[in-house]
Amino acid sequence: MPIELKKVLGAKLxxxxxxxxxxxxxxxxxxxxxxxxxxxxxxxxxxxxYEDENLKALPxxxxxxxxxxxxxxxxxxGLSFNPMMLLHGEQYLEIxxxxxxxxxxxxxxGSIKAIYDKGKGALLxxxxxxxxxxxxxxxxxxxxxxxxxxxxxxxxxGPAAGHLPPDRAPDAVVETPTVAHQALLYRLSGDKNPLxxxxxxxxxxxxxxxxxxxLCTFANVARAAIQAFADNDPTRFRSIRVRFVRPVxxxxxxxxxxxxxxxxxxxxxxxTKPNDTVVISNAQVVLDA
Amino acid sequence: MPIELKKVLGAKLxxxxxxxxxxxxxxxxxxxxxxxxxxxxxxxxxxxxYEDENLKALPxxxxxxxxxxxxxxxxxxGLSFNPMMLLHGEQYLEIxxxxxxxxxxxxxxGSIKAIYDKGKGALLxxxxxxxxxxxxxxxxxxxxxxxxxxxxxxxxxGPAAGHLPPDRAPDAVVETPTVAHQALLYRLSGDKNPLxxxxxxxxxxxxxxxxxxxLCTFANVARAAIQAFADNDPTRFRSIRVRFVRPVxxxxxxxxxxxxxxxxxxxxxxxTKPNDTVVISNAQVVLDA
Numbered sequence: 001m002p003i004e005l006k007k008v009l010g011a012k013l014x015x016x017x018x019x020x021x022x023x024x025x026x027x028x029x030x031x032x033x034x035x036x037x038x039x040x041x042x043x044x045x046x047x048x049x050y051e052d053e054n055l056k057a058l059p060x061x062x063x064x065x066x067x068x069x070x071x072x073x074x075x076x077x078g079l080s081f082n083p084m085m086l087l088h089g090e091q092y093l094e095i096x097x098x099x100x101x102x103x104x105x106x107x108x109x110g111s112i113k114a115i116y117d118k119g120k121g122a123l124l125x126x127x128x129x130x131x132x133x134x135x136x137x138x139x140x141x142x143x144x145x146x147x148x149x150x151x152x153x154x155x156x157x158g159p160a161a162g163h164l165p166p167d168r169a170p171d172a173v174v175e176t177p178t179v180a181h182q183a184l185l186y187r188l189s190g191d192k193n194p195l196x197x198x199x200x201x202x203x204x205x206x207x208x209x210x211x212x213x214x215l216c217t218f219a220n221v222a223r224a225a226i227q228a229f230a231d232n233d234p235t236r237f238r239s240i241r242v243r244f245v246r247p248v249x250x251x252x253x254x255x256x257x258x259x260x261x262x263x264x265x266x267x268x269x270x271x272t273k274p275n276d277t278v279v280i281s282n283a284q285v286v287l288d289a
Numbered sequence: 290m291p292i293e294l295k296k297v298l299g300a301k302l303x304x305x306x307x308x309x310x311x312x313x314x315x316x317x318x319x320x321x322x323x324x325x326x327x328x329x330x331x332x333x334x335x336x337x338x339y340e341d342e343n344l345k346a347l348p349x350x351x352x353x354x355x356x357x358x359x360x361x362x363x364x365x366x367g368l369s370f371n372p373m374m375l376l377h378g379e380q381y382l383e384i385x386x387x388x389x390x391x392x393x394x395x396x397x398x399g400s401i402k403a404i405y406d407k408g409k410g411a412l413l414x415x416x417x418x419x420x421x422x423x424x425x426x427x428x429x430x431x432x433x434x435x436x437x438x439x440x441x442x443x444x445x446x447g448p449a450a451g452h453l454p455p456d457r458a459p460d461a462v463v464e465t466p467t468v469a470h471q472a473l474l475y476r477l478s479g480d481k482n483p484l485x486x487x488x489x490x491x492x493x494x495x496x497x498x499x500x501x502x503x504l505c506t507f508a509n510v511a512r513a514a515i516q517a518f519a520d521n522d523p524t525r526f527r528s529i530r531v532r533f534v535r536p537v538x539x540x541x542x543x544x545x546x547x548x549x550x551x552x553x554x555x556x557x558x559x560x561t562k563p564n565d566t567v568v569i570s571n572a573q574v575v576l577d578a
Contacts, residue, residue, distance in 0.1 A: 023477055027316070030477075035470030040499055040539075041488050049473045050486045179468055181324030184338045188312055188319075197339045199330050210329055250329075 007078030032219035090144025116158030174224035224256035264289035296367030321508035379433025405447030463513035513545035553578035
């Protein structure tokens with residue numbers, strides 16, 4: 001099914017509204033595995049999971065309100081594809097106003113910013129801006145959606161992925177375990193794709209069993225950087241960019257390797273234990289320096 | 290602070306309304322630890338945690354709508370006590386209509402059914418009946434609330450606890466692990482007592498760290514019985530009665546020992562690993578025979 005570039009580029013997705021409260025923030029953090037292996041007194045646990053005056057959003061919560069805006073992707077004129085061939089390839093999130101409020105009502109508006117021809121597939125870049133009811137921009141997301149089999153349409157190849165680790169041992173390594181029901185819990189934050197719960201859908205996608213959400217792994221990587229380089233202060237978190245290489249299986253431990261590049265820039269790579277498989281590459285977190 | 294028996298006995302608590310949906314049911318089950326250690330394809334996991342046509346309530350969800358009705362206990366005329374001296378001592382739950390709907394709006398009405406003088410304290414028995422909007426009774430709960438230091442008022446001692454295990458090895462033993470953030474997750478189902486999250490409140494209660502909710506342990510015990518004696522079919526579950534002996538610490542594994550007494554009656558006792566401490570005693574589950 002060819003992509004009609006002229007129609008699709010710049011196409012807008014219908015705006016979607018979303019509200020959250022403290023419970024929703026805490027559910028998100030617990031779904032991302034906060035506190036699984038740690039006494040609640042460990043720094044960085046209760047600030048994400050307990051509704052006292054110190055409650056803060058795990059910054060990657062910023063993807064959640066924008067997620068619904070993607071649901072209408074298949075309604076875009078000139079864009080037809082088999083949804084089973086869709087892969088979430090890349091994600092960028094920027095926090096535009098800090099601290100993230102612990103409750104809010106927001107609107108997310110998306111548009112197709114770029115389409116790259118990657119040969120084996122097409123990479124759609126969808127930008128979603130999330131704004132509070134008073135019009136202040138809060139989050140900017142870029143979803144990199146890979147459509148397998150839709151390449152070769154003669155488009156630009158797009159920029160090469162950057163953020164490779166320097167040739168030295170990581171400056172910090174943080175391990176964050178997950179448990180077997182992690183995907184079942186994470187999906188309550190909004191991404192109900194049955195690929196993450198139903199074995200028959202997982203099999204259709206080519207997996208032995210339901211896989212963890214890439215955006216759950218994403219949350220773990222961000223949290224690792226905040227722990228290692230921001231004294232567990234999530235309000236210092238400015239942006240994150242990742243490439244999803246392979247899915248994590250619920251129950252695996254995510255091992256995030258980090259390199260401090262100076263000026264608040266952290267380059268990251270994530271593997272899983274015990275298989276030592278790279279699951280996230282070409283990743284960068286920017287913190288307040 | 291003396292209890293004015295004549296005023297308190299039979300006193301009604303203000304009715305409380307509550308609604309749930311599928312997400313709420315799934316959150317409850319995950320908070321109770323369903324699927325922590327098991328591949329989602331394990332029988333009994335997805336039926337509680339995935340919103341397809343097979344979704345069923347873990348029957349102990351029946352305590353959740355009634356819980357809010359207890360919040361007004363301190364407003365009862367003639368009943369004054371220090372809330373820090375309150376312990377949840379016993380719980381009975383009966384499912385009056387099956388299957389439990391996966392979404393509903395209900396009303397819970399409570400009254401003080403009995404007050405027993407246990408010497409070291411008073412045992413308040415609070416009955417809460419939960420009814421659907423069309424007036425059909427759905428759940429009956431009895432909370433046994435122990436008020437330390439409020440005994441010796443000259444009341445009846447009340448019945449002795451029954452449901453002791455027979456003098457033989459258990460007919461079935463089921464282990465259900467918890468993880469360190471279990472109480473943080475369980476509390477999103479409604480019991481936000483900071484004793485289960487905040488180390489300073491836990492210390493005030495005499496605990497080294499926040500303890501797991503007794504009703505979370507309760508859910509694990511019920512689930513163990515359904516797994517061992519009802520082929521994982523929660524619609525066969527009729528009632529449960531337990532005495533809480535000691536709290537479980539998040540991260541401990543709950544080991545439920547069960548004896549089949551015939552006619553659908555199961556006697557239970559729960560311990561924790563690795564300490565082999567009894568946490569629930571005098572417990573009975575009744576299943577459809």
